Amino acid sequence: MIPIQESGGSVTFAVKVHPRARKDAITGELGDAIKLSLSSPPVEGRANGACIEFFAKLLKVPQSSVTIASGQTSRQKVIRVAGLSAEEVRKRIG
Secondary structure, three states: OOOOEEEOOEEEEEEEEEOOOOOOEEEEEEOOEEEEEOOOOOOOOHHHHHHHHHHHHHHOOOHHHEEEEEOOOOOEEEEEEEOOOHHHHHHHHO
């Protein structure tokens, strides 16, 4: 189970991004991170935008509630989601 930290009305969790994949999907776990495949290339922030959009749709929150807390230029990212509890995130990620 992926560790999800909860603090100050938001939750954070680690993600390992695989850009230029065939489709956008969670493809498993890698250590303490969710393994996420994105079809977008890592050029001009497109993969970051796709990552935010993917989690906003999956967690059913506005895109403004999802931010990349760290790792903007790395495949290892920490995603912050405002307005949900750790339990709600676990349920929605599945």
